[in-house]
Each structure stands twice: as C-alpha cells, then as structure tokens.
Amino acid sequence: MVDPVTDSRAAPILSVRDLKTHFFQDEGTVRAVDGASFDVPRRKTLGIVGESGCGKSVTARSILRIVERPGRIVGGSILLRRDAGNGRAGEVDLAGLDPAGYEMRQIRGGDIGLIFQEPMTSFSPVHTVGNQIIETIQLHQNVSVEAARLKATEMLHLVGIPKPERRLDEYAFQLSGGLRQRAMIAMALSCGPRILIADEPTTALDVTTQAQILDLLRHLQDREGMTIILITHNLGVVAEMCDEVVVMYLGRVVEQGPVDAIFHAPKHPYTQALLRSIPSIHATVRTELPTIAGSIPHPYNRPSGCPFHPRCPDFMPGTCDRSEPSLRPVEDGPGVSCFLYHPA
C-alpha cells in the first residue's frame, strides 16, 4: 500500500478538465461527453460509473485519443503527469496532441494501457495471441523478436495463464472467455503502463470468472503500483475494487468522491436513486424495488439546465431547468454538481 500522507500531496497522475467530446452527425450533434472534469489519483483505482449513454466509454476513448469520426474532442484538457521512471518526465496535455502522431502512439500502450469489454473482438482472429503481444512489445521497445517472445511468455505467466509457451501460439478463439480476458490484460500490461484503463473488463464474463479477473487486477496493481481507471455499470464491482468513484450522467460528472462516501453518504439525487434501484443480494425476497422515474433521454433530445432534472425527485422549477450546475465540493467531502448544495 502507498503511504496516504505522501500520496495525498502527490499530484494526480491524470487530470481531466472540462472535457467535451461531441459527435457530429447528419441528424445533429451528440454531446457524448459535455464538460467532464475529474482527477485520477496515483496508484489508486478510480471507478467511472453510469448507465448506457452517460459518456463513460467515450471519456476513456478520449483519454487515449481513439475517438472515431465523426466524433471529436472540441474542448477541455487531459493532463498526464509522467514520472521520471518511464522515460520523459513532465506534464503533457493529451487533448492537444495529434491522435496519430509519434508521441500519442508512444503514450498509447506505453504509458496508458487499455482493456476492452469484449476480448473476442479485440484480438485479431487471424494472428496468434503471442504474435499480437510480441508486436505490441516491439512497437514500444527496441528489442529482438526472441526477447519480445520471452517477455510475452512472462506476461502470460504473470496473468495466470497455464502453459504460457503453448498458449502463445494459439488463436484467440481457442481460449475460453476468462483466459482471453487474461491474455488481453497481459497484452495491455506488456509495456509496463502506469495507467490501465479497463472498460467493462468483466461484463462479458460469468460471476466466478469475474471474481478471478478482479482478483488478478488487484494483485497486479499491488505488484506493479499501477493506477487503474475502471469503467463499469456494475456498482457491485465498483464497491469491491475502487478507491475513488466518478458518477456520470449524460456526459457530465454529477458526483466524485471516495468510495465509502459515494455508497454510504451519496449527495446527488441521481447517485442516491441509482443506489436504491439496484437489485441487492442482501434484499428481502420478492419485494418491489424503488425505481428512477422515466428513462435516459435520447441523445438528440437533451434536457436544458441540469440533465437529470426531468427525472429528479428534488427538482426545483425555475432553477434546475434554467441553469447548469457545476461540480463543486460539499463541505470537505466529495464534489457534487447539484443546486441543492450550491444554490445558483
């Protein structure tokens, strides 16, 4: 574990400020991420939660600069603070880099690794798992094929794949879901990134396999001192894994705080409602669940003011539908974006 005193003083490894990623389509503009701000503390696990369409995956893709057209970052900054250990120290604004340029390609995979939800579609079906990992290593490090192969074997061993030498020459379809996700993690970690972005890493897996993968991520974080950004809709996974939580709704951060505060003293009405509505394994058998009224608005049809106001039980007419709240701290606790705490 990291010393909490020195850690709180250390600058966050990644700071996202007022990030805006919009998709320009014929029918109109989808503001997938619309002014998201949050910090990623060093060597911790930050969870980004929200329902579909909240912009959590687009946020991750924006950080890696792999947003596909017609999407584009139209505003804000993404500050990455590299430490001296991994090459060039200093700050760099990822939002200002050329997505296809040399520096961004070095950061992608080198400083920031990514694992996707569906490991089947993220591996090429016509290349062996080993070749794909070796290719990644050689892109970032000046080593021979033999050395890269040795490193790849080592990585597969590290993520707990039995008989790594043999698995190296197999194709992705020959591996089970759990093994494939392990291989994906091995590939993401092969160049020693300081930050690992995991986008729904266990959503496609069964619960017992999910438990194995979460265990593996925690173990690797302790061992390598990595920072993890975990993107998920599963609040159970967040509660088990994260130190800090960012809750998103329609492209904006509505609340950010330590995991315990988010689950035991949520401030934003959306967070409160979301926590109440999840089916819990501790619940009484056959009882009705409290629900959130309505459904997530269509992206072309964004409400004015606070995006949550049409579904909010604490809606204040004249305030919430007129102006947009901003993310500000409450007392000394988590940051909340709501007029209940910061009158307009």
Added chain:
Amino acid sequence: MGGLGVGSSVRLLDVKGLRKFFPIRKGFLKREVGQVRAVDDVSFHVEKGETLSLVGESGCGKTTTARCILRAITPTSGQTLFRGQDGSVVDVASLPKSQLRPLRRQMQMIFQDPFSSLNPRRTLFDIVAEPLVANEVGTRQERVDRVAELLRLVGLRPEYMRRYPHAFSGGQRQRIGIARALALNPSLIVADEPVSALDVSVQAQILNLMLRLQAQLDLTYLFVAHDLSVVKHVSDRVAVMYVGKIVEMAETQRLFTAPRHPYTEALLSAVPKPDPRLRAHRIVLEGEVADAANPPSGCYFHPRCRYAVDACRQETPRLEEIEPGHFVSCHRARELTLRGVGQ
C-alpha cells in the same frame, strides 16, 4: 406467493429426468464422435403461481432446459408434464409436433435481447397482435382493443401502437416483448434473462412490472438468469445448475442464507456486493467450468471444490432431499457448514 408444500398447491409443470444431448460430428462423413451432455437428468416441478429460477454460469444448460420445456427443441429423453388450462396433464416432450400448437398458447417466452427479438419492420400492433393472428383469435377490431389493453397493462400508451420498435428504449422494448407474451393469456411464462441487457435503473422497472403482472394475472414464471441479485428479487424457489445438472434447489431465502452445495456457496460469494464495507475475502474458484462433452469423473464440480474428498472423485452424487424442500447433490452436504449471504 408460491405455495410451498402446502396441500392446496397444484403442479403446473413437472419435469422428470430431462436429458438433451447434442452430437459432436467430425470429418467428411460427419460421424458422431461424442456428445455434449447439455442437460443431463434434470428433474424439478413448478407450482401454479410461483416463480422458479434456474441459475448458473454460461454453458450450464439452463437455457437448453427452458427451450426443451417449450419444445423449441426436442429433448433426448425425459418427461415434461404440463397441466393445461382445461385441467388435463400432457407430456410436452413426447407430443407429436401437430398437437403442440394449442399448448404453445399456454406457455410463452420473454427473450433476453429486446433489440433483436422485435422485428424492426413491423409496428407495435403487428408485433403484439401476431400471436392472436397466428392462432386466429378475434376480429381485427377485437385485436386492436386487445393490443391496447395489453399495452396499458405493461405501462405503455396505446397510442404507440402504430410506431416501430426503433422509437423505443430498451426498457420499453422489453415491455413490448412482455405484452406479446401475454397476448394469449398463457399460464406459464419462460423468461430467459429478461433484464440482463438493460440498464440498472430500467432493470428495476421491468422486475417490478413482472412481479405486478404475476399477482394480477396469476402467472407462473420459469426464470432463467445468471444474476443472483436479480434472482433473489423475483423467485420463490431457486435451482442452481452446473454442467447440465441441478446441484441444489431450495426456497430462495434458504438457498441464499444457508446454501448446502459448495458451488452455490462459491457462486454467492463471487457476486460483487454493492457496499465497500463488505469487501470480504471472497471464495475465488480455481480453473474453469467443466466441459460438458468430456466431464470429469464423479462429481462434476470436484476439480474446483475446496471440500472435495476421495468419494467425490469416484462416485457421482445424487440429488437428495436433505431437508423438506431442500435438494442437494453433494456427498458432504450433511456435514459441511457453508457460508451464505444476508439474514
């Protein structure tokens, strides 16, 4: 609520020794080289008005079991006795195909994916009225009235009848799927992962709707799911499956608080709990689910079981009733004290 063992209860469905083996074929002549024992000697019953859930991980045979019951596929052997609305009991598994249609009206299915289970080229009216048309029920005006009634029942406005599915969100589409399933007043609804494709806030709405409809229309549910938290919310009884067999079956509360099979214990422990203060030491199972084409000897779960003894490697355990209503298939069920969740 489902009657549990009380004399008044009626068995709507009685499944006895259900088996479904799929052949594995290889080579030019497609010779059969083996079998996948997808469902292997499964027996259970569902009482009228109750919800029985089949849970387990992918490949455990829960969906195949459900499909066999509906005769969407024909089982290899076994009986599925279904009590029709006229009171007669028929074996759906052995009925000739020509006689299935009247029974199909009484058992309907709700599908997992609300996006692929609705035809995008047909209006809501066409979709919901299709079972009525197929079974030649009512005149056109009667069908319009019935569809309006069904839409209201599932919480949609009847004016939506002329719209196409693309105009609706996932939760609304699942409501449409439910309306279609209810069109012919079925007594049994098989719901295969009805909420797993939905967002959390919408999941709760659909689960509440299903509970309400059950009370209102006296429906019986066979619920197939992998999410134990969801299962806990809707079920009277739960059957846990592993590699084609039921390993434990009990009343929901009992199964969750006092499981008697090590696999159930591990499954419950693996569910991430939405409370950071409960970060307990989880039981992380080693290895992977056994291959149904080439299962291990003895108890299929023994290679991953932390309580396994020699007997587990040699003898296949039988599903036994160790307490009234609590069935377990484990050699050590009576001696082990296992950890459940909740009170």
